[in-house]
Amino acid sequence: MDKYKEAYNKQCKSILSYKVILAKIMKGCISEYKNYDMDTVIKCIEEGNATDKIVGITNDIDDIKYDVFYRASIPNSRCSIGAFINIEAQRTAKLKYKIHNRALVYSGYGIAYQYNRVFKNQEYDQLQKVVSIWICFDAPTKQEENSITCFSLFKDVKVGYNIVALDEYDKLLIVIIYLGEESSQHEFLKFLEVVFTNQLTLDEKKMILENNYQIKVNENMQKEMNAMCNLADRIEEKALEKGKRQGIELGIEQGIERGIEQEKIHTVVTLIEKLNLPFDEVIKLLNVPENLIELCKKYVQSHV
Numbered sequence: 001m002d003k004y005k006e007a008y009n010k011q012c013k014s015i016l017s018y019k020v021i022l023a024k025i026m027k028g029c030i031s032e033y034k035n036y037d038m039d040t041v042i043k044c045i046e047e048g049n050a051t052d053k054i055v056g057i058t059n060d061i062d063d064i065k066y067d068v069f070y071r072a073s074i075p076n077s078r079c080s081i082g083a084f085i086n087i088e089a090q091r092t093a094k095l096k097y098k099i100h101n102r103a104l105v106y107s108g109y110g111i112a113y114q115y116n117r118v119f120k121n122q123e124y125d126q127l128q129k130v131v132s133i134w135i136c137f138d139a140p141t142k143q144e145e146n147s148i149t150c151f152s153l154f155k156d157v158k159v160g161y162n163i164v165a166l167d168e169y170d171k172l173l174i175v176i177i178y179l180g181e182e183s184s185q186h187e188f189l190k191f192l193e194v195v196f197t198n199q200l201t202l203d204e205k206k207m208i209l210e211n212n213y214q215i216k217v218n219e220n221m222q223k224e225m226n227a228m229c230n231l232a233d234r235i236e237e238k239a240l241e242k243g244k245r246q247g248i249e250l251g252i253e254q255g256i257e258r259g260i261e262q263e264k265i266h267t268v269v270t271l272i273e274k275l276n277l278p279f280d281e282v283i284k285l286l287n288v289p290e291n292l293i294e295l296c297k298k299y300v301q302s303h304v
Helices: 003-016 019-029 038-044 099-112 187-196 202-213 219-275 279-285 290-303
Strands: 068-073 082-090 129-136 147-152 172-178
Touching: 003 019, 003 082, 003 187, 003 219, 019 038, 019 068, 019 082, 019 129, 019 172, 019 187, 082 099, 099 129, 099 147, 099 172, 187 202, 202 219, 219 279, 219 290, 279 290
Parallel strands: 082 129, 129 172
Antiparallel strands: 068 082, 147 172
């Protein structure tokens, strides 16, 4: 991976480790936290950890590399059930695979991780909810820009009756978020734009987060946001430089090709004009490609 992209990913993970950022994401994506105030949600995150950033459970399970993977309790839950939450930041969703399939794999590992850690043997009722949230800074298609899509388990009783309550089977949630080139009017999407965009100055970010979202931006968070935006700028500059180089190289290649074609046409005209050779014979002799034959014919008609 490019060193700038690697550093940028590291900074994104660090920003996502702040509890105030996580709490806002949880309120925006997970129904169990939606109606609670920020302080209550923050207290649910890694109970016992009094710092402003999470420690996280692990970033590596069988070569699955998590950006952020942590544990949270669910307020006022009638079951002693919490959640294992995974949040991923993706610069692009234009990949060779579908993001939701990768999210499903990550969620599966989040479920398997609990065996012999949260419960043992046949204590399956202690399984806790797994949530995987993917924040993509672009979308695979224009139509999908500025969208939030949820995938979850649901109960579909085909025959008869089933008494299993929602909180007993609602154990998996995948949330796919695509930001867009144009700013969204949706409150939660606008929040994500403010946090991750490099189109705002640091002072603008701080003012919006504090005034609009009641998120206190401390000195460390300011430094990390500034570093993240600077890296994003450098990545865009490199992409622009690469595009320019490719454009120049393509222009040179096309110029060479046109030069070769013109030389070939000139040779055809010269042989016919100077040696009075038949057109078909010259074409065969010079092994002129089919795409040039008609062009050669027009040149011969206008010059000989």
